[in-house]
Structures are given as C-alpha cells and as structure tokens.
Amino acid sequence: MSVPHTLLGLLEVQPRHGYDLKRAYDAHFGHDRPLKPGQVYATLGRLERDGFVVVSGTDREGGPDRTTYAVTADGVTDLDHWFSEPEGPSAYLQPVLFAKVVLALQSGRDAAQVLDAQRAEHLVAMRSLTALKHGADLDRVLGLDFALFHLEADLRWLEHTAARLDRLGKELSR
Amino acid sequence: MTEPMLTARDLHLSFGASPALAGASVDVLPGEVLALLGPSGSGKSTLLHCLAGILVPDRGEVRYRGSRLDSLSDELRSGLRRTDFGFVFQFGSLVPELSAVDNVALPLRLGGHRRRESEARALEWLERLEVADVAHKRAGEMSGGQGQRVAVARALVSGPRVIFADEPTGALDSLNGELVMDLLVGAAREQGSSIVLVTHEPRIAAYADREVVIRDGALAAAVVA
Numbered sequence: 001m002s003v004p005h006t007l008l009g010l011l012e013v014q015p016r017h018g019y020d021l022k023r024a025y026d027a028h029f030g031h032d033r034p035l036k037p038g039q040v041y042a043t044l045g046r047l048e049r050d051g052f053v054v055v056s057g058t059d060r061e062g063g064p065d066r067t068t069y070a071v072t073a074d075g076v077t078d079l080d081h082w083f084s085e086p087e088g089p090s091a092y093l094q095p096v097l098f099a100k101v102v103l104a105l106q107s108g109r110d111a112a113q114v115l116d117a118q119r120a121e122h123l124v125a126m127r128s129l130t131a132l133k134h135g136a137d138l139d140r141v142l143g144l145d146f147a148l149f150h151l152e153a154d155l156r157w158l159e160h161t162a163a164r165l166d167r168l169g170k171e172l173s174r
Numbered sequence: 175m176t177e178p179m180l181t182a183r184d185l186h187l188s189f190g191a192s193p194a195l196a197g198a199s200v201d202v203l204p205g206e207v208l209a210l211l212g213p214s215g216s217g218k219s220t221l222l223h224c225l226a227g228i229l230v231p232d233r234g235e236v237r238y239r240g241s242r243l244d245s246l247s248d249e250l251r252s253g254l255r256r257t258d259f260g261f262v263f264q265f266g267s268l269v270p271e272l273s274a275v276d277n278v279a280l281p282l283r284l285g286g287h288r289r290r291e292s293e294a295r296a297l298e299w300l301e302r303l304e305v306a307d308v309a310h311k312r313a314g315e316m317s318g319g320q321g322q323r324v325a326v327a328r329a330l331v332s333g334p335r336v337i338f339a340d341e342p343t344g345a346l347d348s349l350n351g352e353l354v355m356d357l358l359v360g361a362a363r364e365q366g367s368s369i370v371l372v373t374h375e376p377r378i379a380a381y382a383d384r385e386v387v388i389r390d391g392a393l394a395a396a397v398v399a
C-alpha cells in the first residue's frame with residue numbers, strides 16, 4: 001500500500017483537511033490498519049515539500065485551525081505516472097507459507113497435511129470475509145474481494161503444489 | 175444434537191476394477207451448506223450421486239432423514255429425488271428443447287401442480303435470478319451463465335430439503351459465479367434447505383458453513399467451521 005499516492009489520490013477527488021483525509025483513507029483502505037494521525041501530517045508535509053499538494057485554505061470554526069490541502073498540477077502528473085505504472089509483481093503469498101511447504105518437502109514430511117491445515121485456516125478467513133460482503137458498500141466489497149482473491153491465490157498455489165507432489169510421488173514409486 | 179439430514183457411512187463403489195469411493199463417510203446437517211473439496215478424480219461427484227440416490231454404493235449405507243436410501247427401489251428413490259431434492263450440475267442440468275420457464279416449471283408439473291400455477295411460480299424464480307428476459311428462450315439457446323441461473327431456479331422452485339450442486343459455477347466468470355452463489359445460498363437459507371456443494375474454487379467453497387476434503391475416494395480431512 002503506497003500511503004502517499006493513496007492520500008494524493010484522495011486529495012485529487014476533493015481538497016480536504018488532515019483529519020478528513022485520515023477518515024476517508026480509513027473508510028476506504030484502512031479497515032485493518034487505520035492511519036495514525038501523525039502519519040497523515042508527516043505525509044502531507046512531504047507531499048507539500050515536493051510540490052504535489054498546497055494549502056488551499058484555513059478555517060477556524062471554534063476549534064483549532066484546520067488547514068485544507070489540495071493537489072497541484074505536479075501532483076496530478078505524479079498520480080498519472082503512478083496509475084500508468086504497474087506494480088512490481090510482489091509475492092502476496094506469506095513467505096512463511098512458502099517456507100513451510102518447501103521445508104515439509106525437503107524434510108520428507110506430509111505436504112498434504114500442511115495443505116489441509118492451511119486450506120482450513122484460509123477457508124475460515126475466506127468465510128468470514130465472504131459473510132462481511134453481505135450488504136456492504138461497494139468500496140468495502142471491492143476491498144474484501146481483494147483480500148479474498150489473494151487468499152484464493154495462496155490456496156491455488158498450495159493445491160497445485162500438492163497435486164504436483166502426488167504425481168511426483170506416484171512417478172517415483174513406479 | 176441435531177439429527178443429520180443425510181448420512182453416508184463407509185461407502186465403497188467401484189466402476190469395473192477401479193474404486194471411486196473407498197470408505198467415504200459424511201453427514202449433512204439440516205440447513206447447512208457443506209462443501210466437498212478434493213482433487214480431480216477423487217470421487218466428489220460419485221459421493222454426491224450416492225448421497226442423492228442417483229448411484230447405489232456397492233457397500234456401506236446412505237440414510238436420508240434416518241431411513242435407508244440405498245435399499246429403496248429405483249422408483250421410490252426417483253420419487254424422493256423429485257419431491258425432496260434439487261439439482262444443479264455443471265452442464266446439462268436443463269432439457270435443451272424446453273424453454274427456460276418450462277424447464278423451471280418441470281419439477282412442479284411432475285409433482286402434479288397445474289400448468290398455470292407452475293408457470294407462474296417458475297417465472298417468479300426466473301425473476302429472482304434475474305433471467306426473466308430469457309424465460310421463453312429454449313435452454314439450448316441461452317448463454318452458459320443464463321442457463322446456470324435457470325438451473326438454479328429449477329433446483330429451488332419446489333422448495334427441496336437438500337440441493338445438490340456439482341460445480342454450479344464452473345462455467346461462469348467470477349462475478350456471475352458470485353451472483354449464482356448469493357442467490358443459491360440465500361434462497362436455501364430462506365427455505366431452510368441444505369446444500370451439498372462440489373467445487374474446486376476456494377472463493378465458492380467459502381460460501382459453505384463447513385468443508386470436507388476427499389482424496390482417493392475417502393475423506394481426508396473434515397473441518398468444522
């Protein structure tokens with residue numbers, strides 16, 4: 001998750017002050033990991049220094065000053081670049097899962113058991129994510145889908161590996 | 175402790191010399207969605223067909239609401255399939271020459287309901303599944319996704335106690351697959367029906383309350399939610 005670009009993207013939709021920005025971020029992207037207020041202000045500071053956002057107003061309705069930030073033309077250019085550039089294909093699969101299967105294999109353990117345990121664990125998580133989709137807002141649904149598809153990818157890789165092992169085992173025992 | 179709706183105990187079934195089931199046991203509880211998972215050729219469809227009384231095991235027993243299903247006559251078993259069970263298969267669930275509405279009305283017609291009433295109820299289900307627009311198309315002329323939704327409507331129309339679904343989303347893209355599952359599971363929950371679901375897609379299995387894994391014709395792992 002690139003926090004600076006995500007905040008910049010939210011500011012492109014509409015200018016906001018820091019707290020508002022944090023709320024928008026948490027609502028769309030931060031269900032599991034809300035932003036810390038300090039992180040918002042530090043990021044805004046850096047974006048301002050780089051010329052991607054400017055202060056577009058201050059209001060002081062009763063409480064403390066509230067500074068509103070807006071995206072600049074350079075900020076939009078930077079976003080254009082971010083959107084047009086695909087992410088490096090990073091491994092979403094938890095490294096520990098990979099390590100476990102490889103090590104199970106290398107040590108002659110039952111990789112199918114590793115798979116069964118992991119499948120059950122993943123499906124418990126997938127079941128609750130699927131249940132959360134029921135009646136949720138579209139952007140929440142999209143976020144839940146994102147998690148679901150990645151968990152599914154883990155499982156597919158595990159099933160694929162187990163099937164390959166089965167076949168390999170059968171070939172070796174011929 | 176709730177009595178299971180369906181139980182299979184130590185089922186064995188061979189096609190010629192090759193065993194398809196080798197000691198499979200499973201319970202299906204009332205109102206639960208149970209996923210059958212496992213590699214290709216492991217015996218999932220065979221187990222589903224035994225549970226539904228379509229195939230009779232060589233050995234072991236199948237009970238439906240406490241009574242033996244495997245020892246019923248063919249006639250009684252097919253009667254039960256009509257009154258108590260609904261089916262969705264990956265392919266060929268529908269009669270290709272019949273229109274969508276006639277396909278969905280078929281279980282009601284076979285159950286002795288009048289034509290007009292059967293068609294009205296069939297249309298309601300087609301509407302719920304958002305395929306009322308193809309109601310008068312023949313099944314053979316519909317897209318895979320439309321046909322699958324019509325098949326779901328047909329499986330649900332008579333309010334079955336158990337729905338057997340073998341790869342019901344296998345031919346669908348992920349969004350249509352999700353729509354079909356939402357409707358299938360939603361309607362089953364409403365009616366209190368159980369679902370026995372075979373799938374190889376984890377996201378589809380995640381609709382189930384519980385999954386069992388079959389490997390080489392027997393249960394490898396049973397995991398309670």
Ligand SMILES: Nc1ncnc2c1ncn2[C@@H]1O[C@H](COP(=O)(O)OP(=O)(O)OP(=O)(O)O)[C@@H](O)[C@H]1O
Binds near residue numbers: 212
């Ligand atoms: N009618 C049949 N005649 C002969 N063999 C059969 C028949 N039906 C199934 N089999 C065999 O029984 C075994 C189990 O088949 P089954 O269809 O139950 O597998 P499955 O788990 O449903 O696989 P898939 O995921 O590919 O649908 C396979 O080896 C298959 O070849």
Ligand SMILES: [Mg+2]
Binds near residue numbers: 219
């Ligand atoms: Mg099958």
